[in-house]
Amino acid sequence: MGLTGYVGTLPALSSIKLQSVRTHIFLPQNLFTPSSIRVEAGQDAVIRALLYEGAHEIVLPYGKTVAEFVNRTAELKNRQANNCGIKDEGIIVPQSLGAENRTNSNILSANTDSLSYARTPPEILRSMELVVRTSLMSDHKANIIDGKAIAQTIRNEIASEVHHLSNKHGKVPGLAVVIVGNRKDSQSYVSMKRKACAEVGIKSFDIDLPEQVSEADLVAKVHELNANPDVHGILVQLPLPKHINEERILTEISIEKDVDGFNPLNIGKLAMKGREPLFHPCTPKGCLELLSRSGITIKGKKVVVVGRSNIVGLPVSLLLLKADATVTIVHSHSQNPERIIRDADIIIAAAGQAKMVKGSWIKPGAAVIDVGTNAIDDPSKKSGYRLVGDVDFQEACKVAGWITPVPGGVGPMTVAMLLKNTLEGAKRVIEH
Numbered sequence: 203m204g205l206t207g208y209v210g211t212l213p214a215l216s217s218i219k220l221q222s223v224r225t226h227i228f229l230p231q232n233l234f235t236p237s238s239i240r241v242e243a244g245q246d247a248v249i250r251a252l253l254y255e256g257a258h259e260i261v262l263p264y265g266k267t268v269a270e271f272v273n274r275t276a277e278l279k280n281r282q283a284n285n286c287g288i289k290d291e292g293i294i295v296p297q298s299l300g301a302e303n304r305t306n307s308n309i310l311s312a313n314t315d316s317l318s319y320a321r322t323p324p325e326i327l328r329s330m331e332l333v334v335r336t337s338l339m340s341d342h343k344a345n346i347i348d349g350k351a352i353a354q355t356i357r358n359e360i361a362s363e364v365h366h367l368s369n370k371h372g373k374v375p376g377l378a379v380v381i382v383g384n385r386k387d388s389q390s391y392v393s394m395k396r397k398a399c400a401e402v403g404i405k406s407f408d409i410d411l412p413e414q415v416s417e418a419d420l421v422a423k424v425h426e427l428n429a430n431p432d433v434h435g436i437l438v439q440l441p442l443p444k445h446i447n448e449e450r451i452l453t454e455i456s457i458e459k460d461v462d463g464f465n466p467l468n469i470g471k472l473a474m475k476g477r478e479p480l481f482h483p484c485t486p487k488g489c490l491e492l493l494s495r496s497g498i499t500i501k502g503k504k505v506v507v508v509g510r511s512n513i514v515g516l517p518v519s520l521l522l523l524k525a526d527a528t529v530t531i532v533h534s535h536s537q538n539p540e541r542i543i544r545d546a547d548i549i550i551a552a553a554g555q556a557k558m559v560k561g562s563w564i565k566p567g568a569a570v571i572d573v574g575t576n577a578i579d580d581p582s583k584k585s586g587y588r589l590v591g592d593v594d595f596q597e598a599c600k601v602a603g604w605i606t607p608v609p610g611g612v613g614p615m616t617v618a619m620l621l622k623n624t625l626e627g628a629k630r631v632i633e634h
Contacts, residue, residue: 344602353614364403375628378407428456435461435624461623486518488615501526506546514552551592561597569604
């Protein structure tokens with residue numbers, strides 16, 4: 203951009219990103235610029251991409267905003283070049299003009315809002331993007347969102363409310379957890395949920411049924427729990443044996459006790475404007491709670507949800523829409539998923555593919571909620587494996603502003619939201 207050639211003094215820029223422009227771009231040797239790009243063009247591309255984000259920052263000692271400063275330098279260039287046209291610095295450019303009135307520009311742009319962007323070869327864009335990300339974020343480390351700590355805070359809040367409910371009305375919330383068969387993973391999950399109930403004072407109704415139980419008998423048990431006034435929430439642990447229709451069982455749960463939030467009526471209300479379901483699905487609800495309690499604004503933000511399952515992807519997308527986000531869903535048939543994801547202010551990764559989302563796919567400063575839990579081989583572990591998310595955590599930490607770890611991120615929140623839903627169901631009955 204040649205700022206020093208026209209104003210004589212390096213601009214003083216205060217934000218981290220704009221300081222990086224000064225540090226990396228204005229060095230004489232220009233080590234920041236890839237060899238495939240000429241020095242001036244490389245400076246133009248990177249500065250334009252970064253200064254656009256800070257257009258309203260004041261440039262010292264000139265007392266001008268970045269936008270005013272850049273436009274002033276553009277005017278000076280035009281005078282010196284016999285009015286060759288409006289210089290495209292990526293901030294203010296008449297739609298009728300390209301860079302220097304040329305159809306083929308010597309100015310490259312890594313900023314999608316610049317008119318030069320369309321004339322910049324894709325390989326140059328990729329190269330510039332990689333350099334910007336790796337150079338500017340080399341010393342960066344994302345804020346880790348501690349799901350365990352946040353979940354514990356929520357549990358403490360629930361315990362306090364349960365205690366208040368008991369003192370005032372002499373009743374406590376009740377959660378029936380139904381498990382069929384002896385799957386070790388299901389038993390582990392159920393044990394964790396029952397333990398969590400005991401911790402906050404929720405009464406747990408333990409329903410353990412044999413693997414061979416008939417569908418009719420299971421339906422009868424659900425109906426029995428529906429009629430029990432001391433049960434305010436019913437959870438049927440999935441998966442069920444193959445001879446049982448899961449969809450039918452879930453539909454048989456009373457909508458007033460559907461604390462998992464999977465009843466089609468609850469999901470239908472979630473999808474409708476002006477309607478609210480009785481319960482939000484636990485994992486999606488936990489994702490939004492993590493964002494909220496981390497001080498991350500959802501309203502007006504671009505959010506990309508990776509995955510469209512009935513359990514996470516679809517309902518979390520609907521919740522985000524209700525929170526006034528602009529939502530895009532990436533799925534197995536999406537073209538160029540990395541390009542879509544790279545535009546997101548917030549990423550919800552729920553595809554079930556280990557380390558699918560790379561660090562280079564993430565916009566610097568974005569919030570990343572990793573729902574995935576995938577086992578990968580790890581001979582150093584006693585179990586022979588370790589758990590990882592759908593996001594490459596090590597890479598993402600160098601770019602993202604916030605990120606949830608796996609394990610210890612979304613998982614604890616799912617159980618906390620189950621307890622919260624049960625409490626809400628109980629309060630609707632007990633307090634009215």
